[in-house]
Amino acid sequence: MIFESMPVLFHAAHIVSQQGGPEPEAFAVDAGRIRAVGDLASLRDRFPRAEEVDLGASTVIPGLHDAHIHLANAAEDLLHLDLSAATVNDVGDLLARVGAEAAAAGPGAWIRGSRYDDAKTGRLTRADLDRVAPDNPAIVVQVAGHWGVVNSRALRELGIDESSSPPPGGEYGRDEDGRLNGRLVERALMNVLYPATARGESPLPVSAPDDLLRGLTRAVGRWHAAGLTSICDALIAPSDVALLRRARDEGLLTMRVGMLLSIDHYAKARALGVGSGFGDDLLRFVGVKAFVDGAIGGRTCLLSEPYADTGGHGLQTTPTDELFEAVRTVHGDGNRIGVHANGDAAIRLVLDAFETAQREQPRPGLRHRIEHCSVIDPDILSRMKALGAIAVPFAGYVAYHGGALNTWYGASRTEWMFAHRSFLDAGITVAGSSDYPCGPYEPLLGIQSMVTRTGSDDGEQVGPSQRVSAEEALRIFTLGSAAAEGAEESRGRLAPGYLADFTILGENPLTIDPHGIASIPVKATYVAGEPVYAA
Structure with missing residues (x-):
């Protein structure tokens, strides 16, 4: 005789499942996954002995997923x-x-x-x-x-x-x-x-492993409290992998972590045959990380037209031939590469490299990422769509920087920055990201920023033509981020077979005044059906 385990039924006033059709009243969780969704009466009939968790007037959304954040860096920074x-x-x-x-x-x-x-x-x-x-x-x-x-x-x-x-x-x-x-x-x-990218020895000491573990758990705790259940650490070194494995072995890694390994260490992974998708649902290798230019907030990204306030065109940080060789190697191995490119001139270089690699070694279905992908135009959109490239732009930069972006880049150019609206309209996969510590890590602030395109401190509008709806912003921070990691079949929905990762909110972000989304209280965060944070 086969005995099935008994699930736990969760029900709430609002459940945003993102599975299409009417929203369910309840869902059943079993062995870390969603087993069933539907109306409460039907699920009670199906599972008459199931434990029930009544979440009352709360809103339940799929677990929030930051596609580009820096856990290893945060572990060190939080010690200083x-x-x-x-x-x-x-x-x-x-x-x-x-x-x-x-x-x-x-x-x-x-x-x-x-x-x-x-x-x-x-x-x-x-x-x-x-x-x-x-x-x-x-x-x-x-x-x-x-x-x-x-x-x-x-x-x-x-x-x-x-x-x-x-x-x-x-x-x-x-x-x-x-x-x-x-x-x-x-x-x-x-x-x-940064140990992940340093070329040569640095006299700046790295903290002891026990201290780094303390910093890592502190960061994970804060991020769970903000509603995050999954992240992609967008720049890691082998030592960071060791830290994450130790956290996992000691039961301290409650966040699902994807990893982009620095291109400077790719040869080691390549020798071991480690590639995109290696690992499991808790800790997995997403791909490789490379750089081509500087930063938006640092005013060093590579632009075709000069900065509006200071002039100059920014910096190319990786020579073109080195970039092409990195993309060619990773692509040829069948692995995903994410290239940091903020300015439009940098993005064009990346697209050149992607197109060359695909032409020389066709890999249908292998989709590379452009990290940040901040300043775009219609030609960039067209080329990305043809390649199936994934955009990972900043979600919260408008809220954080506000009108300074208009000063640095000019109001006309900010209409083409962090272009979530344009990516969606073009049919390009777009993920939600904070790039913390470079931007605020709170995903609800990122959602508000995408919806309102308004600075939190100064109230200034920045590129308002790129606004998206709250529903679209939530999908970006769940389904979009899952797709950027190659996990779209298991994350981003509250649907049968998906991982039971969900966030419980005090209000419904889809119906509240969008200028209040960032202030919605996170009441609890669940990973694999288990609470990892409770207010």
């Missing part, structure tokens, strides 16, 4: 100074925190802080850091993560002096008199800060 605009009032406040940290750490210890926003907090210089931390190497990373400021002691530790030449794809900032001002830009910062 948070210098975001939400925690410091101005540069004076920032410097006071750096100085206090230096005093507590003692001479010679590295002082590091992240999420500094020069547009909101003010300009920071090498001389400023010298005053408060003369005996400590100090590094403060701008919120976009593509440039930072170091003091004189750090420059000495890094072996950088007035005669030093920056690495290809990077810059050492200089004052009007030509002297180093402490800014490390693009590759000059990456070689110091």
Whole structure:
């Protein structure tokens, strides 16, 4: 005799299943998956002994999925100074925190802080850091993560002096008199800060594994509290894989994590035969990550037309031949590559590489990603559609940066930035992403930003023609993100056979005033039918 396990029935005032047709009153969860959906009476008849969970007036949505976020980076950052605009009032406040940290750490210890926003907090210089931390190497990373400021002691530790030449794809900032001002830009910062992309040894110490595990669990807890059930860590190194596996083995990894391995480490995965889809529903290899330009918030992305306020066209951080070779290799192996490209000039280079690889080695059905894909035009849309390329643009940047985007890029160009409306209309798969720590991680803020295209602080509209409906924004942050990971058959819906990942909200994001979506309370978050967060 075969005995079936008895599911748990969940019912609520509103269930947004995204399976098409009338919304169900309830759903049954069994062994970590959705077993059935429908009206409550029918499910009670089908499963008469099932335990019931009455969620009352709540709204249940499929678990939110961030397709581009940085868990490994967050694990390290959360062990150091948070210098975001939400925690410091101005540069004076920032410097006071750096100085206090230096005093507590003692001479010679590295002082590091992240999420500094020069547009909101003010300009920071090498001389400023010298005053408060003369005996400590100090590094403060701008919120976009593509440039930072170091003091004189750090420059000495890094072996950088007035005669030093920056690495290809990077810059050492200089004052009007030509002297180093402490800014490390693009590759000059990456070689110091990010183990996944560093080329050469960096004197900046990485935290101990036990501490990194503590930072990782802290980040996962915060993200669950925001409603996230799945993420894709968009830049990892082998050491990060080891950290994630340890978290899993110790029962601390409750977030589903996809991984994009830095192209600098791809040879190791290739030698082991590890490719896209390797792993399981909790921890899986999505593909490979490469870069071609800079950042939107850092004002270093590669543009065909100059920046509206400062001029210049940004930086290409990877030589074209190197980019083409990376895409050719990963594509030829049948694996997915996600290339960071913000500016339109950068995106065209990526499309050139994708088209060349597909022409030389046809791989029907192999869909690559363009990470951020921020500044587009009709030609870019057409080429992406023909390739089946996936767009992973920022969801929350309009809300976070507001009118500064119009200042930096011009109002006409922001009508073609973070172009969720255009991607949907063109039939291009588009995913939801925060790029935290570069942007706010809260997916409900990202949804509000996509729907309203309004700055949270200044109320300024940014590219309003790219607005989407709340229903479309939710699908982007669930089904779109699942498709970007190759998991669209198991995530993004509350439907039979899908993973039982769902988020319980205090209000319905599809019917509330869209300017209030970010304020909706997250009451609970479930992964595989088990609560991982409860308010």
